[in-house]
Amino acid sequence: MQQSLYAERANRSRISPRCSIKQELVERIIADDSSSLHYHARRPAVTTLERRSWHLLTTILLVVAGVSMLSPQAALGQESGPLANDREEEPSSRSARVFLDCSFCDVNYTRREIPFVDYVRDRQDSDIHLLVTSQATGSGGREYQLNFIGQNRQIGEDRRLVYTATSETTSDERRAGLVHQMKLGLIPYVAQTPLASQIRIDYDAPETSTEDDDEEDPWRDWVFEIEGSGSINGEASQRSLYMRSSVAADRVTENWKIQARLSGDHRQRRFERNDDETITSTLTSRSVVTSVVYSLAEHWSSGLFSRVYSSTYQNIDAGVRVAPALEYSVFPYEQSSRRELTFVYRVGYQSLDYVERTIFAETSQILSNQSLTGRLRVVQPWGSTFFYLEGSHYMHDFSKNRLELFSNVNLRVFRGLNFRISGGLEIIHDQLYLAADEGSLEDLLLQQKQLATTYDYRLSLGMSYTFGSIYSSVVNTRL
Numbered sequence: 001m002q003q004s005l006y007a008e009r010a011n012r013s014r015i016s017p018r019c020s021i022k023q024e025l026v027e028r029i030i031a032d033d034s035s036s037l038h039y040h041a042r043r044p045a046v047t048t049l050e051r052r053s054w055h056l057l058t059t060i061l062l063v064v065a066g067v068s069m070l071s072p073q074a075a076l077g078q079e080s081g082p083l084a085n086d087r088e089e090e091p092s093s094r095s096a097r098v099f100l101d102c103s104f105c106d107v108n109y110t111r112r113e114i115p116f117v118d119y120v121r122d123r124q125d126s127d128i129h130l131l132v133t134s135q136a137t138g139s140g141g142r143e144y145q146l147n148f149i150g151q152n153r154q155i156g157e158d159r160r161l162v163y164t165a166t167s168e169t170t171s172d173e174r175r176a177g178l179v180h181q182m183k184l185g186l187i188p189y190v191a192q193t194p195l196a197s198q199i200r201i202d203y204d205a206p207e208t209s210t211e212d213d214d215e216e217d218p219w220r221d222w223v224f225e226i227e228g229s230g231s232i233n234g235e236a237s238q239r240s241l242y243m244r245s246s247v248a249a250d251r252v253t254e255n256w257k258i259q260a261r262l263s264g265d266h267r268q269r270r271f272e273r274n275d276d277e278t279i280t281s282t283l284t285s286r287s288v289v290t291s292v293v294y295s296l297a298e299h300w301s302s303g304l305f306s307r308v309y310s311s312t313y314q315n316i317d318a319g320v321r322v323a324p325a326l327e328y329s330v331f332p333y334e335q336s337s338r339r340e341l342t343f344v345y346r347v348g349y350q351s352l353d354y355v356e357r358t359i360f361a362e363t364s365q366i367l368s369n370q371s372l373t374g375r376l377r378v379v380q381p382w383g384s385t386f387f388y389l390e391g392s393h394y395m396h397d398f399s400k401n402r403l404e405l406f407s408n409v410n411l412r413v414f415r416g417l418n419f420r421i422s423g424g425l426e427i428i429h430d431q432l433y434l435a436a437d438e439g440s441l442e443d444l445l446l447q448q449k450q451l452a453t454t455y456d457y458r459l460s461l462g463m464s465y466t467f468g469s470i471y472s473s474v475v476n477t478r479l
Contacts, residue, residue, distance in 0.1 A: 094194075096117045096189045097126045097127045099119075101381070109175055112475055116186075116190055124415050127152050128154055130147070131381060132144060132145070138253065145161075146162070146181050147159075148186070157189065159188070163180075227246045237271065237272050239270050243265070244265050245263065246262060249261075262287075265284065269446065281442075285312070288308045291305045299333075300327070300328055301326075302324070303326075303327070305325060315434065316352060319353070320351045321348055324346070326345050330342070342374070346373075350365075375387070375388050383410045387406075388404070388407070394432075403427040417463070419463045423459035434450060
């Protein structure tokens with residue numbers, strides 16, 4: 001039945017002489033750089049070419065993710081390639097060489113504030129691989145882990161320091177705090193170089209007593225946030241408006257993680273023609289999302305999730321979903337900044353009221369579904385990997401299912417050569433909410449409604465190769 005309805009809707013979607021919009025509007029919308037139009041072809045069945053494309057994309061993502069984790073050279077930090085043995089001769093007396101591996105650090109500021117080491121552009125040339133990772137804290141701040149990994153002359157000399165920034169910490173205070181921790185962590189390595197005699201250590205005595213005061217938290221670990229944003233742009237014949245607002249409340253302790261968020265979005269686009277005709281596109285969505293998670297053990301957690309929402313784009317006037325969940329973490333949770341492998345099972349209840357009658361002739365539905373999610377995240381000296389896989393289906397009909405796959409890999413193949421791949425694939429058979437009337441051509445071009453599709457894919461590839469001097473210590477910001 002679904003295939004016949006898809007076919008019927010596909011026939012109605014073809015441009016006919018009855019279309020109320022002229023070609024000039026079509027060309028204007030398509031040429032609009034600020035819009036992102038995605039048209040999914042409606043097909044009642046998957047072709048052989050599509051199957052092969054899915055298989056190829058899935059194979060690439062799985063192989064790259066596996067190679068990045070299992071490659072002996074990557075795991076052991078061994079070099080390969082034509083320049084593996086092309087090292088510059090080390091002077092008998094020199095300062096410590098540092099490879100700063102931090103995507104969010106202010107590199108120029110760090111080099112100026114820590115001038116007593118040599119910065120190199122490849123980790124294989126370093127004595128210390130400084131790998132900095134971060135994760136959110138319950139108070140709205142971030143915890144930074146500074147991993148000092150000894151290599152070459154400092155092999156086996158590994159250390160780890162932690163710096164925590166609160167939600168009120170400014171960007172300047174954050175970078176100063178990170179640099180302070182870097183200096184503390186580098187001192188033991190610099191002490192083994194000829195520069196040790198030129199290092200001076202100062203101590204600023206506190207003006208007041210350093211005794212800890214057990215100050216009671218009047219907020220009892222609760223953190224609240226009110227957020228609002230908006231944008232507007234336009235020209236003589238068209239304009240757009242976007243507004244977003246949210247209110248959030250979080251409480252995170254060692255055993256509990258409670259989160260609640262109320263948010264709303266409003267997007268409007270207006271087109272004016274020469275004959276004074278105005279065409280307006282409006283999309284709105286609102287949601288209230290809550291979650292309560294309890295730590296059962298070192299590797300186990302349980303939770304309860306709920307969502308109340310509406311979306312004109314998805315044809316949902318009012319939706320309610322409640323889903324308990326159980327999570328197992330292969331690695332202890334305290335290692336999540338460097339490696340994380342989790343499996344989550346959810347089973348949920350869902351009540352939906354639709355804006356328009358669906359392709360299954362429904363105006364409201366009560367549904368139940370279940371899902372299983374696997375997530376892998378690894379940050380190591382050889383690069384980083386993120387891998388996400390989720391399968392779900394409705395209980396009343398297992399054929400109404402969805403499979404989501406996403407992977408992002410950044411890999412240092414050998415000296416100077418970096419490879420990155422990012423891609424995703426969705427196999428979709430659960431669009432129960434699609435409106436029976438797909439609307440006019442204007443609705444289609446302006447993305448007023450979700451379109452029927454059986455798949456969605458994306459793939460991005462990139463590489464870079466750097467060679468030349470191993471040093472990168474000089475800071476020059478002119479022009």
